[in-house]
Amino acid sequence: MSRPNPLSPVGRETLQDRVYAELRRSLMNGMFDAGQMLRIQDLAEILQTSTMPVREALGRLVSEQALEALPNRSVRVPVITLEKLDDLARARCLIEGELVRLALRHLTAPDFSELRALTERCDAAFAEHGKDVAHATSELNHSFHFHIYRAARSAVLIPIVESLWLQSGPYIRVAAQVHDAEIDISATHHHWGLIAALERRDTVAAVRALTDDITRSFNLIRRRLDAPETTNTRTAKYG
């Protein structure tokens, strides 16, 4: 076995894993309304499986605080309150700030290239202004942040941040969708500032840029919560 092996390990994901990934993706993309009930059988029918993988995936998402288990034994998408929103924002600033601090000493030149490329693609997506900007930029935004976080090499903090994104992600997405380019222009501003601060190893400035970025996106939701009558009322049950 001296020469490099051309075969990569074949993924052996279980059916439950696929259901979990699909539900998670839909949640992140804001496909479900806040407060919406999720029925096992409905989801199983849509996903074309039996109820078993669905109920285990739902249980997993409840454990991660991504879904809410009511005393009635039904599961729903949590409804966000202003207090919980502030709570989430504070937690994200605290933990993701620490991750940036930890990542700083591990980031090297190729990382910065990658981060710049991601941010450029984000800018391009905004400029293009296609129909599905929010979806594209949201994935790019996720890649950008977690590329930094992975550099921190903290097996403990990463799952926590994933859970926090899962809790706040849906609302941020929906909020970002309805806002126009007015704010989008400044969307990548903090990303560029963060990259610059990281490159000159300026911890304080880097954490500052990150927390500003997080705060900015949460302010989008806060506006939506203050004006709830403009809530997008979806007729279809499952997006």
Next chain:
Amino acid sequence: MSRPNPLSPVGRETLQDRVYAELRRSLMNGMFDAGQMLRIQDLAEILQTSTMPVREALGRLVSEQALEALPNRSVRVPVITLEKLDDLARARCLIEGELVRLALRHLTAPDFSELRALTERCDAAFAEHGKDVAHATSELNHSFHFHIYRAARSAVLIPIVESLWLQSGPYIRVAAQVHDAEIDISATHHHWGLIAALERRDTVAAVRALTDDITRSFNLIRRRLDAPETTNTRTAKYG
């Protein structure tokens, strides 16, 4: 409904919840060895249920990082490494420190009485030096810390800390069991210091006392990991 209702809501926990609670308790008390495999059918037999509640409870614990899912599709108690231990300690100091900061402005006189009572009972347990000191003090320690954390009123951070305790708890317990009174004497020292700092609203001193407390307990495990040949070899599969 003007007068206070004497009836408290009757608990309607599902079978899965009870299995989960029991497994969680056993884990926290160090009943399982690190690296030990957990077989669904074995557990179901011991707990006198079918396999269904057990497998869902296991999935939940895996989601919370309390157990580890191997690629072989078997579940085991994670083996702790020195890196992960430091990672955990850092995460706990970061998040529990923030919780202390948040709790400070909410804590009142009755809280301090309660905290003092818990610490006194802890001291008494150490002085008594009965056979099962570790078990008793571990529960008192948990109550002490989470009484403070609950005062922070952060619905987001509390589940995170519970997960962190679940990840580090088992090893701390086992490490504490084998150490003699030498260290136990100083066990509640930081608790008293923390109470004093909280009462005079000294944020910096309070966080310092807490992080010292956490660091101290993790140093117990570190010693064990440095001298692995003294590992307590358990013959029985399930304690």
Next chain:
DNA sequence: ATAGGTGATGTTTGATCAAACTTTACAAGC
């Protein structure tokens, strides 16, 4: 004697079903 294959054993995953529980709708009584 050892490497590799073959079968047996044991475990988890997914499907199906029955029972417990919730909710809804509707009718009877005040």
Next chain:
DNA sequence: GCTTGTAAAGTTTGATCAAACATCACCTAT
């Protein structure tokens, strides 16, 4: 008209079973 009780529909929970998968022991061939 409003409440209360009851039946019916719908949903989740728990048990059982079959199939996929992993592991182990043993046996053969080199």
